[in-house]
Amino acid sequence: MIPSSFDYIAAKNLDEAISFLAKHKDDAKILAGGHSLLPAMKLRLMQPKVLIDLGRIRDLSYIKEEGGQIRIGAMTTHFQLEISDVLRRSCPLLPETASHLGDMQVRNKGTIGGSLAHSDPAADWPAAILALDAEIVATSAKGDRVIKSTDFFIEMLTTSLQPGEILREIRIPAGEGKIAQAYVKVRHPASGFAVVGVAVNLSIDGGKCQSAGIGITGVSPKAYRAAKVESALKGNSLDAKTLSTASAHATDGIDVNSDLYASAEYLKQLATVYTRRALETAVGRVK
Numbered sequence: 321m322i323p324s325s326f327d328y329i330a331a332k333n334l335d336e337a338i339s340f341l342a343k344h345k346d347d348a349k350i351l352a353g354g355h356s357l358l359p360a361m362k363l364r365l366m367q368p369k370v371l372i373d374l375g376r377i378r379d380l381s382y383i384k385e386e387g388g389q390i391r392i393g394a395m396t397t398h399f400q401l402e403i404s405d406v407l408r409r410s411c412p413l414l415p416e417t418a419s420h421l422g423d424m425q426v427r428n429k430g431t432i433g434g435s436l437a438h439s440d441p442a443a444d445w446p447a448a449i450l451a452l453d454a455e456i457v458a459t460s461a462k463g464d465r466v467i468k469s470t471d472f473f474i475e476m477l478t479t480s481l482q483p484g485e486i487l488r489e490i491r492i493p494a495g496e497g498k499i500a501q502a503y504v505k506v507r508h509p510a511s512g513f514a515v516v517g518v519a520v521n522l523s524i525d526g527g528k529c530q531s532a533g534i535g536i537t538g539v540s541p542k543a544y545r546a547a548k549v550e551s552a553l554k555g556n557s558l559d560a561k562t563l564s565t566a567s568a569h570a571t572d573g574i575d576v577n578s579d580l581y582a583s584a585e586y587l588k589q590l591a592t593v594y595t596r597r598a599l600e601t602a603v604g605r606v607k
């Protein structure tokens with residue numbers, strides 16, 4: 321399929337991208353890695369009149385530790401996250417999540433900012449970002465706005481980014497104490513996207529769970545934090561019985577999808593089983 325015609329602008333820096341976006345408003349779309357936007361344009365699901373490419377803005381691509389946080393530029397590719405030594409040392413959940421994402425071509429071009437802004441209900445990053453209690457920095461002509469990850473995903477393909485805003489940075493709080501993390505996923509055999517993906521981020525002290533972040537993707541119209549699983553873990557010893565009991569709450573209060581590929585009952589069961597596996601994997605790594 322061929323997309324409808326559009327103008328292309330390669331922004332030289334973030335200020336230029338912001339002013340182009342302010343000028344062209346709803347006619348414009350930001351282009352990052354293009355691995356979600358271009359397929360949507362070819363199918364004519366999206367028909368922007370102007371593409372504003374962030375690809376030449378090198379200072380939107382970084383991973384650094386600063387002010388007690390890990391800061392990740394929006395244009396950092398999945399592959400850069402997968403191989404980062406900083407992340408392997410201080411937040412291994414992110415490289416592990418990246419390694420599950422698409423194939424090498426997708427990981428080389430696709431960006432974390434593009435994936436979060438696209439908010440595909442079966443994307444991998446939203447689960448990890450929620451589990452890590454990250455913040456998302458949006459920037460516009462009015463300046464920066466910091467959005468909690470739990471407020472960022474509104475529904476399928478919709479985020480709380482406002483017209484004129486560009487996702488600039490993702491901020492991950494530094495973990496405290498002993499950290500147990502894991503990402504497990506059931507890959508859709510055709511697309512590679514998550515049928516179910518579960519990200520776990522626990523802090524453990526004296527053998528007990530001090531805090532828990534559980535992000536689940538693929539199951540519902542948007543990724544979510546499994547609050548009931550988290551509360552069943554907090555303050556408890558992380559033995560097999562606790563992990564199994566907590567996992568049974570994986571879809572509590574969630575509007576579970578149902579389609580030709582997977583019924584709601586099947587997805588509920590997968591979410592429960594894979595939440596337990598993710599918890600067992602994470603806890604097993606710190607024993």
Ligand SMILES: Cc1cc2nc3c(=O)[nH]c(=O)nc-3n(C[C@H](O)[C@H](O)[C@H](O)COP(=O)(O)OP(=O)(O)OC[C@H]3O[C@@H](n4cnc5c(N)ncnc54)[C@H](O)[C@@H]3O)c2cc1C
Nearest residue numbers: 350352353354355356357422430431434435443444487512
């Ligand atoms: C074959 C294939 C397999 C894939 N498999 C997976 C998978 O297994 N798991 C998975 O999670 N994803 C998968 N993806 C999607 C891939 O991760 C995309 O790279 C990602 O979803 C979008 O990132 P991008 O940088 O390519 O963004 P683009 O496609 O350039 O943009 C996506 C959307 O976000 C907007 N946008 C981009 N950057 C910004 C920004 N900084 N601020 C505001 N808006 C912005 C764009 O305007 C557009 O609407 C797959 C894609 C393909 C083609």
